[in-house]
Amino acid sequence: MNLTENDLVFVTGATGLVGSHVVEECRKRNIPVRALARSSSSADFLKEWNVDIVTGDLTHAESLQKGVEGATVVVHCAAKVGDWGPVEDYRSVNVDGLETLLQAAEQNGTLKKFVHISSLGVYQARDHHGTDESEPPNKEGIDGYTLTKVESELKVLDHVKEKQLPAVVVRPGFVYGPRDRTVLPRIFEKLKSKQFAFLGSGEKLMNNVYVGNLIQVIFKAIENDDVIGERFNVTDGRLVSKKEFIDRIAELGSYPEPKKHVPLGVAKVLATVLEKVYRALGKTEAPILSSARIKFLGLNLDYSIEKAKKELDYDPQIDFQEGMQRTMNWFKEQGLT
Template sequence: MRALVTGATGFLGSHLARTLVERGDEVRVLVRPSSDRRRLEGLPLEEAIGDVTDPGSVSDALDGVDTVFHCAAYVELGARDPGRMQRVNVDGTRQVLDAAGACGALVVHVSSVAALGPTGREPVDESWWNPEAPSVAYERTKREAHLLARARAEQGARVRIGIPGGIYGADDDSEMAKLIRTFVTYPTPVGYMPELVQSLVNVDDCAEGLVRIAERGEDGREYLLCADAVTFREWFRLIAAGAGRRPPVAYLPTGLVRWSSSPAATLARWLGGNPGLVTDTIALATRHQAFSGARARAELGWEPRPLAVGMAEMAEVLKREHERERAARRAARERARAARRTP
């Protein structure tokens, strides 16, 4: 496979690029000049400098490519620049679809369960589509991009759609990763929203699923990449078990969390934070997102790790990081004390 990966400096895109390289595929990445390339260090990649919002650079990057994995997205809750989110998530997807269609390349479009909308408690499949209007800008733009990709597929273009659940992994810096890090690192006796269901997938398993969509999937087909659908109570217990800690003994009810949105946003504003981050996070989190990855398992042979295994792996990495940080702080304090004692 000669593949182009957009969004390759991001969390999922970098893991996908590494997966492709380790398979022996030829990999080109579309990166902006200012992009932080730390996640790609050491990988034998070909760089194409450009941006998904620039049609010329997208077309140039696709030259000689047979498959494009479109991972690029502007992911921000409480977006301070919704216009930029529209340009990247929607217009950027259109540019990639146009350029790939012109050269006949296969597009594996990376969507999100946020595009399909909230569910009930029982996991649903790829036919699910909630007609409610999206509640936040990220959800709205991912839905628009999903519909663009779906429309192109219906018109006969070579387009397949991967739909990940909540993606987790040790090198993430999302709000979910920060939550997991807190539960791993510190005793946390209180959880929240114990009955709500969410769907999760390890980042490396998600990358593997996208590769399988390219190799074994069908044009026009959509594939949910969700390993487990669990309640928050079950999730917190798995994090605690992986970290060797006690799980929460009390839980804030969902109604209270929803009610707290406005006062918490006000507090964030007083403290100089982003109130939109608070309201968007609560809007997305306080509803079921229960999805099944049965199609990917049955049709693609996809075998993601169970959430219990993934949380244990992540907890181990986070604990080692925490110990290194503590050791570094102790060493810094010792150096400072030694400096003060030096005449």
């Protein structure tokens, strides 16, 4: 399909990192856009963009029904994220909420394309060296988030087969960019306090993707009618080591360059012990070391994006060095560094 001014794009998670950039791209293209935003979320910038805002979330069926009314495209970015907590808390949003959204979109009768933002976290938590989409997702997961991202992705593909849902699944790696309110601010705090430590040598690869590169894939997925039911890995193309990633943040933020290293084997043992203790005690916050943090900082996360390049003509335009420069410029402008 060719997106025009006659279309209407409904974006869930519109105040988040990815969703806000989808909305922004729609505005640049003069495509009507409607945004789902929680009442507790800061939606002031969406109001400044004159975006049609529906207040609600994935647990409120009425807001989803209102959101999809007349929409020709749905870009589903919303999710409960995190690396700790009861699986059911994640499932109620990421799986049950998705089912409600899918039913509303299908019943509305105007849908032409549904883009589901999944995650490279659906793969097994191990070292990856060029893993492509032929490898099935890991249905066991390492936490509530990764498990329910697998379940939600499979739900979308079931709807493709059973109800002819015109959907595409996009699997980004670690997304960074302006308006990130979650991971990078925590890294800043660790660097400021000199508490940051690499797990292992720091030379293993990230699965980094600048939000601008991801937006390119999302809109190509919308406009390509030959990729219904397909899944696409998305990264920057040039992956960087954990050390390059963190050192670049330290350099641009004028933070002390981290020198501490914890042997990976020791970190894995500590993570296993701490997770067991925290679960036994019913802790609501994640331990300082967990399986998710081992994955982020200790595993080699190299995934192939050849399928996206071939079938979506994906050509990453922003290299990590430039992407992180733009990201840190935004944080400085907001007084958040």
